[in-house]
Amino acid sequence: MATRTQSTRADHKWGMVIDLDRCTGCQACVIACQSENNIPLNDQSAFLDGRAIEWIRVERYWEGDYPDIKARFLPVLCQHCDNAPCESVCPVYATYHNNEGLNVQVYNRCVGTRFCGNNCPYHARLFNYWEPVWPEDLRNQLNPDVTVRTRGIMEKCTFCIQRIRRSTRGGKQVEDQAFNPACVQACPTDAMTFGDLNNPDSRVSQKWEDERAFRVLEALGTNPSVKYLKQVDAHA
Amino acid sequence: MALTRRQFLKWAGVTGIGAVVFNGCRVPDHEIQVQSPVEMPEDLVTGRDNYYATTAQIGAASEGLLVRVMEGRAKKIEGNPDHPVNTGKHGIRAEALLQALYHPDRIKHPLLRIAKGGPYRRIDWAEGIQRLTAIISDRPSSEVLLATPLLRGRVADVVQAFADGSGIRLQGFDALGCESVTREALRQLYGQNAQPDFDIAHASYILNFGADFLGTWINPTHFSRGYGEFRQGDGRSRGRLVHIGARYSTTAAAADHWVYATPGSEGLLAMSIAYTMIDEGTADSDAASALTGGAGARALQAFAPERVAAQVGVDAHVITELAHELADKKHRPALVMGGGPAAAQVNGLFNMMAVYALNALVGSVNRPGGLVFNPEPISGRVSSSSLREWKQTLADMRSGDITAVLVREADLAYGLPGALDARAALRSVDTIVSFSSFLDETSELADLILPCHTPLEEWGTDEPNPGPGYTTIGFQQPAVNRFHNTPGYGTLSFGDVLLQTGSQLGLPDMPWENMREAVRALAQDLHAQGRGSVVQPTFAEFWKRTLERGGWWDTGATADGSRPDLPALPTSAPADSSADPNRYPLHLVPFEGIGVGAGQYSHLPWAQSAPDPITSAAWDTWVELNPHTADEMGLKNNDVVIVESATGRTIRASVYINPATPPAVAAVPMGQGHRAFTSYAARRGANVLDILEPAEDAETGAFAWGATRVRISGTTRTKVVPKLEGIEPARQLHGEELIFVHKA
Numbered sequence: 010m011a012t013r014t015q016s017t018r019a020d021h022k023w024g025m026v027i028d029l030d031r032c033t034g035c036q037a038c039v040i041a042c043q044s045e046n047n048i049p050l051n052d053q054s055a056f057l058d059g060r061a062i063e064w065i066r067v068e069r070y071w072e073g074d075y076p077d078i079k080a081r082f083l084p085v086l087c088q089h090c091d092n093a094p095c096e097s098v099c100p101v102y103a104t105y106h107n108n109e110g111l112n113v114q115v116y117n118r119c120v121g122t123r124f125c126g127n128n129c130p131y132h133a134r135l136f137n138y139w140e141p142v143w144p145e146d147l148r149n150q151l152n153p154d155v156t157v158r159t160r161g162i163m164e165k166c167t168f169c170i171q172r173i174r175r176s177t178r179g180g181k182q183v184e185d186q187a188f189n190p191a192c193v194q195a196c197p198t199d200a201m202t203f204g205d206l207n208n209p210d211s212r213v214s215q216k217w218e219d220e221r222a223f224r225v226l227e228a229l230g231t232n233p234s235v236k237y238l239k240q241v242d243a244h245a
Numbered sequence: 246m247a248l249t250r251r252q253f254l255k256w257a258g259v260t261g262i263g264a265v266v267f268n269g270c271r272v273p274d275h276e277i278q279v280q281s282p283v284e285m286p287e288d289l290v291t292g293r294d295n296y297y298a299t300t301a302q303i304g305a306a307s308e309g310l311l312v313r314v315m316e317g318r319a320k321k322i323e324g325n326p327d328h329p330v331n332t333g334k335h336g337i338r339a340e341a342l343l344q345a346l347y348h349p350d351r352i353k354h355p356l357l358r359i360a361k362g363g364p365y366r367r368i369d370w371a372e373g374i375q376r377l378t379a380i381i382s383d384r385p386s387s388e389v390l391l392a393t394p395l396l397r398g399r400v401a402d403v404v405q406a407f408a409d410g411s412g413i414r415l416q417g418f419d420a421l422g423c424e425s426v427t428r429e430a431l432r433q434l435y436g437q438n439a440q441p442d443f444d445i446a447h448a449s450y451i452l453n454f455g456a457d458f459l460g461t462w463i464n465p466t467h468f469s470r471g472y473g474e475f476r477q478g479d480g481r482s483r484g485r486l487v488h489i490g491a492r493y494s495t496t497a498a499a500a501d502h503w504v505y506a507t508p509g510s511e512g513l514l515a516m517s518i519a520y521t522m523i524d525e526g527t528a529d530s531d532a533a534s535a536l537t538g539g540a541g542a543r544a545l546q547a548f549a550p551e552r553v554a555a556q557v558g559v560d561a562h563v564i565t566e567l568a569h570e571l572a573d574k575k576h577r578p579a580l581v582m583g584g585g586p587a588a589a590q591v592n593g594l595f596n597m598m599a600v601y602a603l604n605a606l607v608g609s610v611n612r613p614g615g616l617v618f619n620p621e622p623i624s625g626r627v628s629s630s631s632l633r634e635w636k637q638t639l640a641d642m643r644s645g646d647i648t649a650v651l652v653r654e655a656d657l658a659y660g661l662p663g664a665l666d667a668r669a670a671l672r673s674v675d676t677i678v679s680f681s682s683f684l685d686e687t688s689e690l691a692d693l694i695l696p697c698h699t700p701l702e703e704w705g706t707d708e709p710n711p712g713p714g715y716t717t718i719g720f721q722q723p724a725v726n727r728f729h730n731t732p733g734y735g736t737l738s739f740g741d742v743l744l745q746t747g748s749q750l751g752l753p754d755m756p757w758e759n760m761r762e763a764v765r766a767l768a769q770d771l772h773a774q775g776r777g778s779v780v781q782p783t784f785a786e787f788w789k790r791t792l793e794r795g796g797w798w799d800t801g802a803t804a805d806g807s808r809p810d811l812p813a814l815p816t817s818a819p820a821d822s823s824a825d826p827n828r829y830p831l832h833l834v835p836f837e838g839i840g841v842g843a844g845q846y847s848h849l850p851w852a853q854s855a856p857d858p859i860t861s862a863a864w865d866t867w868v869e870l871n872p873h874t875a876d877e878m879g880l881k882n883n884d885v886v887i888v889e890s891a892t893g894r895t896i897r898a899s900v901y902i903n904p905a906t907p908p909a910v911a912a913v914p915m916g917q918g919h920r921a922f923t924s925y926a927a928r929r930g931a932n933v934l935d936i937l938e939p940a941e942d943a944e945t946g947a948f949a950w951g952a953t954r955v956r957i958s959g960t961t962r963t964k965v966v967p968k969l970e971g972i973e974p975a976r977q978l979h980g981e982e983l984i985f986v987h988k989a
Contacts, residue, residue: 028477029984030476030477030483031472031473031476031477033459033472033495033496033498033499033858034495034858034859035336035459035465035469035495035858036839036840036855036856036858037336037337037340037466039855040340040341040840040855041335041340043851043854044321044322044343045321050850050854051854051863052854053863053864055854056854056864056967056968056969056972057967060972061854061969061972063969066973067856067858069858069861069970070976070983071904071905074904075871075872075906075907076907078493078905079498080493080498080859080905081984081986082498083983132973132974145349146347146348146349146351146728147344147347147348147349147850149319149728150346150347151320152320152321153315153320191321194323194324195323195324195335195336195340196334197331197334197335197336197465197469197470197473198470198472199334199470221987223985225983226981228981239984239986239987240987241987241988241989242501242986242987242988242989243501243988243989244501
């Protein structure tokens with residue numbers, strides 16, 4: 010059996026930049042994520058009970074009053090923080106930081122204390138209150154690369170780690186933009202950019218330094234791997 | 246206890262040996278490292294995947310797709326990077342095609358009902374086609390109607406050949422008329438039969454009237470590709486977007502400036518802008534002269550800002566500012582767009598003529614960054630019939646002039662306004678045959694159901710409308726074998742059913758054995774041209790490469806650019822004939838669901854669960870009201886209200902207080918209120934189409950679905966609107982803002 014080597018994996022530091030000036034809140038990223046990651050169907054009761062699971066969600070914020078009102082969108086996913094508050098509170102080490110900058114969730118270690126969800130300032134962690142159920146025919150669409158999570162454990166965005174693994178397996182060098190998480194791949198306005206922050210020539214590295222870049226709740230010192238580019242507003 | 250020397254040595258020995266032994270037995274460090282099960286061992290063998298390029302017509306939209314297939318099952322849909330229209334991206338509805346394929350409520354084999362209202366029994370395809378053939382041949386062809394959705398590409402050719410050969414009536418159905426008014430305006434102004442493209446990516450300024458082109462209008466994925474570049478494209482300055490509309494839509498939210506105009510007055514506003522530009526000498530002089538019949542601004546003086554301001558509901562100085570912005574040379578190229586509710590008015594054609602004429606005044610006709618003409622399509626198209634035509638068709642059903650209805654995914658019983666009672670008209674015909682894979686409201690009335698494939702299972706082509714400015718043909722191939730495949734039963738391709746039936750009827754001009762052969766015949770024509778994106782010496786190689794790329798396109802095959810002289814614009818506005826505002830004080834603004842559209846996609850769980858971007862609501866119907874309007878009526882969030890139009894018809898829905906809703910507006914999403922159409926759609930919310938007045942655009946007869954006024958009354962009930970909002974605390978924090986903006 011081949012063994013995992015630290016050196017090949019540590020070459021990467023995955024990160025994402027989301028340009029809010031391009032984002033229209035269209036939800037394409039939300040549904041693409043649900044398709045790729047076998048997220049349970051969010052039926053009506055999931056919304057009514059406050060139990061809808063979206064690894065990436067689009068939040069809408071109002072500013073001003075009618076008629077001078079403005080809706081602003083903020084796609085929120087796991088920020089893969091370098092100083093992740095979720096990691097230190099897990100009593101069973103079900104969540105940890107790997108050497109590629111990913112905040113990883115080990116499903117079969119999780120015992121469902123929900124401490125991590127409670128400690129995540131971005132509300133990016135979601136709990137499976139019920140066993141996920143798909144009608145028999147719809148199970149054909151499930152992605153075989155992604156574990157279906159059972160009742161009683163936490164789940165969250167993985168930056169589509171299954172795509173990362175497929176592309177970098179065996180220490181294979183990948184070109185910038187050779188693959189993308191499902192949300193980035195779908196985004197019709199190219200608002201989302203994903204890549205290796207260790208590669209100074211990558212598109213994400215260049216956007217990382219943009220003058221409009223900011224992190225959400227930066228004062229908390231969580232040091233996320235996701236940055237946003239401010240929406241441009243002549244009336245701000 | 247005293248410890249003797251002997252005991253000490255014995256214990257020390259045991260401990261030492263134990264330490265050595267257990268140290269040797271302990272689990273190696275790397276085996277207790279925490280490891281995610283998704284971090285697969287390097288040598289884990291996963292299934293082998295294949296990607297198939299195909300294309301799908303999704304309502305008016307067209308997207309080139311890549312389908313990931315493992316072990317014969319489609320697993321993921323993604324945009325085809327090669328396809329010129331969506332260049333690697335895709336929307337919600339394309340993603341949800343997977344759920345159409347594997348839907349648990351699909352009809353799995355042909356069904357026959359012996360008596361009206363009785364149960365269905367399973368039959369095989371041979372009997373089904375035999376019965377279909379008999380239904381057509383046993384009556385005069387003029388008594389048979391074939392109703393389809395909008396169709397393009399090879400299947401449209403087959404449908405047209407079938408209708409022509411058999412002499413039956415053919416009508417396209419789209420609940421909203423699919424921008425037929427917009428297209429008629431563009432035809433009258435610029436002589437274009439093919440919808441011009443909107444070059445959003447290269448525009449500096451966009452003035453948009455009503456069309457939610459980033460949310461639901463025509464082809465949002467295509468338009469969003471341009472929008473991203475419009476905002477932050479490399480090597481260009483940021484574009485400015487102004488949106489005129491009655492609802493705060495996805496496009497309104499994206500705009501730099503949103504202006505509410507009274508529904509139906511968009512044409513007045515556009516004419517007023519035109520008047521101002523011509524009067525101030527900032528418009529293209531040739532276009533200004535042609536559009537005014539040589540009379541100049543004088544011809545349009547009835548539209549001076551101060552004269553129309555009250556009717557439009559926009560201050561005169563704001564209209565003047567809009568005209569100055571549009572005329573500003575810094576804003577070149579400027580693009581003017583319009584459609585959706587602005588076109589769906591009793592004066593819809595007037596509105597769209599006024600809107601699209603502005604492009605001529607700023608020199609943006611068939612220019613980069615403006616309207617870009619498209620060449621005529623190679624294949625046929627089945628377009629949407631007008632509401633006026635559908636009213637006549639329903640009358641013919643009632644009178645017995647139509648005795649058989651063949652229907653393919655044209656849900657007349659759900660999608661036509663309730664006042665027309667299409668359901669009763671359909672009940673009065675002798676025979677209904679449905680080709681749908683799902684039991685929608687119209688199929689529920691059918692005597693014979695011949696279930697057809699979903700897009701991932703069949704052959705075809707699609708020519709996007711609008712295309713990207715040159716001939717583009719997406720090739721559709723089966724990414725997977727048919728899912729319901731019992732020999733003799735299961736589903737079949739719609740085109741194949743018509744070809745087989747045509748063969749039995751002995752129809753001429755249907756030379757193809759099946760849809761694959763029809764597509765190959767088109768491919769042979771393209772191969773013979775020796776140009777375009779795929780050029781190969783042999784047809785076999787051309788066929789392979791074209792399927793691999795997902796289609797064929799020819800950047801050199803553009804429109805010739807010729808256009809007739811501009812017509813003169815009207816000098817006065819047509820009358821607005823909406824209901825009494827005193828009895829019905831609110832404008833009803835129906836809008837398409839971001840996923841479910843006007844109800845065509847309500848059977849797909851992902852389409853249902855995609856939250857509306859503005860309200861975050863899903864799976865239900867709600868009524869958006871301005872906070873002050875709701876307050877005056879004593880209503881609060883989740884109160885169930887009765888919405889009544891002048892037709893006397895009502896729906897019930899919960900209130901959603903939306904701070905961006907104009908005070909005179911009640912906005913209600915379409916797509917719910919199905920009686921049938923699978924367990925994901927049925928008995929959920931209310932169908933707002935049911936209460937719309939069956940009003941028409943005076944000139945084209947198109948459905949004026951944006952022209953209904955309503956009144957709202959409260960009930961004692963409450964019902965919570967299912968929504969994402971509130972599940973997570975999405976609000977700005979005092980002292981630590983979540984979102985920042987960059988001052989331009």
